[in-house]
Amino acid sequence: MSTPDNELAEKRIVVQCDDLCFRYGKPWVLEEVSFEVTEGESLCVIGPNGGGKSTLLKILLGLLDPGRGSLRIFGESCEKARSRIGYVPQSMQFDRMFPISALDIVLMGRLDRLRVGRFSRECRAVAMESLDEVGLADIAQRPFSDLSGGQRQRVMIARALACEPELLLLDEPTANVDLSVEEQFLETLVELRKKMTILVVTHDLDIVSLIGDSVLCVNHRVHRHSLPLSGDTIKEIYSGRRRLEHDRRTRHVQGDHSACQHD
Amino acid sequence: MTEFLEAIQNVPLIRYALLAGIVSSLTFGVVGTFVVTRRIGYIAAAIAHSILGGIGASIYFSRVYELAWLTPMVGAVIAALLSAGVIGWVSLRTSEREDTIIGAIWAFGMAAGLLFIHYAPGKAVNLESYIFGDILLTSKSDVIATVVLAAIILTLVGLFYHKLVAVCFDEEFARLRGISSDFYYLLLLMITAISMVLLVRVAGIILSLALLVLPAATASRFSRHMWVVMLIALGLALVYNAGGLAVSFALDTPTGPFIVLVASVVYGLSFLLKGRR
Numbered sequence: 001m002s003t004p005d006n007e008l009a010e011k012r013i014v015v016q017c018d019d020l021c022f023r024y025g026k027p028w029v030l031e032e033v034s035f036e037v038t039e040g041e042s043l044c045v046i047g048p049n050g051g052g053k054s055t056l057l058k059i060l061l062g063l064l065d066p067g068r069g070s071l072r073i074f075g076e077s078c079e080k081a082r083s084r085i086g087y088v089p090q091s092m093q094f095d096r097m098f099p100i101s102a103l104d105i106v107l108m109g110r111l112d113r114l115r116v117g118r119f120s121r122e123c124r125a126v127a128m129e130s131l132d133e134v135g136l137a138d139i140a141q142r143p144f145s146d147l148s149g150g151q152r153q154r155v156m157i158a159r160a161l162a163c164e165p166e167l168l169l170l171d172e173p174t175a176n177v178d179l180s181v182e183e184q185f186l187e188t189l190v191e192l193r194k195k196m197t198i199l200v201v202t203h204d205l206d207i208v209s210l211i212g213d214s215v216l217c218v219n220h221r222v223h224r225h226s227l228p229l230s231g232d233t234i235k236e237i238y239s240g241r242r243r244l245e246h247d248r249r250t251r252h253v254q255g256d257h258s259a260c261q262h263d
Numbered sequence: 264m265t266e267f268l269e270a271i272q273n274v275p276l277i278r279y280a281l282l283a284g285i286v287s288s289l290t291f292g293v294v295g296t297f298v299v300t301r302r303i304g305y306i307a308a309a310i311a312h313s314i315l316g317g318i319g320a321s322i323y324f325s326r327v328y329e330l331a332w333l334t335p336m337v338g339a340v341i342a343a344l345l346s347a348g349v350i351g352w353v354s355l356r357t358s359e360r361e362d363t364i365i366g367a368i369w370a371f372g373m374a375a376g377l378l379f380i381h382y383a384p385g386k387a388v389n390l391e392s393y394i395f396g397d398i399l400l401t402s403k404s405d406v407i408a409t410v411v412l413a414a415i416i417l418t419l420v421g422l423f424y425h426k427l428v429a430v431c432f433d434e435e436f437a438r439l440r441g442i443s444s445d446f447y448y449l450l451l452l453m454i455t456a457i458s459m460v461l462l463v464r465v466a467g468i469i470l471s472l473a474l475l476v477l478p479a480a481t482a483s484r485f486s487r488h489m490w491v492v493m494l495i496a497l498g499l500a501l502v503y504n505a506g507g508l509a510v511s512f513a514l515d516t517p518t519g520p521f522i523v524l525v526a527s528v529v530y531g532l533s534f535l536l537k538g539r540r
Contacts, residue, residue, distance in 0.1 A: 142485030
């Protein structure tokens with residue numbers, strides 16, 4: 001007979017966040033943040049700008065130290081868990097003029113295997129596979145500056161895949177991506193969802209409905225919603241718009257999530 | 264031209280100048296590409312100006328305390344590495360604005376250099392050759408030093424090429440992959456610093472930046488692959504240096520300004536040709 005406890009034990013916990021607090025200066029940016037992500041789950045992190053999404057992401061990556069509370073990934077500290085995480089930043093932050101090919105960017109995902117000199121044949125093979133996985137194998141040698149917004153974003157995903165990650169973290173992957181190329185991009189995400197645990201910060205309802213198992217609403221504190229969100233909830237949170245400006249409508253003050261319907 | 268070829272065979276000075284120019288060109292193309300893509304041209308310029316401080320100090324102390332080993336080249340290398348270290352440390356570890364510290368190092372180096380040279384005993388120092396460059400003053404020991412420094416730079420770049428590129432392109436991601444971004448950024452600044460010493464030898468303090476940046480900037484108009492840009496930049500620097508030396512020898516014009524003028528014109532033309540992207 002399997003008890004609920006046994007079921008829990010079967011699904012490994014990937015991210016375990018307990019009572020996490022963080023501040024840059026005096027005011028707390030994040031307070032009493034607790035949530036967990038189990039293996040194979042894909043969690044969408046939403047919330048207003050300035051609500052602490054990016055900060056939470058940076059803490060997950062071990063780039064910021066939490067002031068209080070604990071955050072373990074794969075049971076390890078964030079810094080130690082890094083090698084098992086694939087991170088996809090927003091592709092807009094990069095210098096378009098930088099003379100570099102798609103393949104060379106993807107190879108950066110293998111940097112931890114490189115000591116000096118050239119990348120090994122095995123690393124190059126993994127990088128090519130990763131490009132193939134996002135449907136860009138044929139443009140491997142194309143310079144970054146020649147790629148479309150959607151292609152650039154997929155190159156960033158391929159780079160994260162080249163890390164052979166167990167957990168994929170994405171930061172607003174469809175921001176600045178053409179709607180016309182987005183479909184292909186979303187297909188890529190749907191495929192990836194079957195293979196690994198995903199945590200994606202997003203403003204995009206398409207992503208939430210396509211790949212989200214549940215939603216973490218971050219605004220100073222966090223609240224978790226299970227999916228599918230009811231139509232009313234969506235309307236409440238996103239004021240009925242597809243590509244949402246969650247913020248303006250539901251500007252929760254001090255973690256007030258009255259607009260969100262909780263489970 | 265035949266005169267120049269004859270001079271190469273007969274006049275050691277010309278031979279040294281040509282050799283130093285060729286060897287240092289190899290580094291300019293490679294390092295210049297990093298400097299252009301990482302957009303740290305002004306740091307390179309500050310380092311170049313701080314080199315005068317090192318040259319001045321080495322002349323002063325070597326004459327006052329009779330330190331034969333303290334050549335201007337040694338002083339230049341020390342000053343360049345020190346400034347690169349200070350600029351890197353300030354921009355990575357403190358909240359001071361980077362352009363402020365760049366300006367401070369820039370002026371401090373020049374001021375210190377001018378004062379040291381003013382108070383240095385013995386025969387007057389030919390300041391102009393440092394400020395505007397005079398590759399014809401290259402001695403045999405200079406050539407050896409150039410070869411050693413260039414070898415150090417090229418070896419470091421060869422070993423850490425992918426890590427340097429990664430840190431230039433996306434510091435954060437490199438750090439997440441276990442690369443010490445700070446270390447490789449500082450390494451890049453150090454490599455740039457040593458290149459500036461070689462450049463100052465060829466083109467002088469004021470013109471050195473142009474010779475580092477222009478070949479790479481011109482090359483980056485024609486390719487979007489880092490190593491191709493490096494190769495083109497390297498070729499351009501080679502042509503500028505060797506060609507500039509030959510032409511200025513034939514026409515009896517100062518070498519540095521002539522080279523920089525040609526490099527600027529070629530860059531301008533490349534911009535007109537391929538600028539609209």
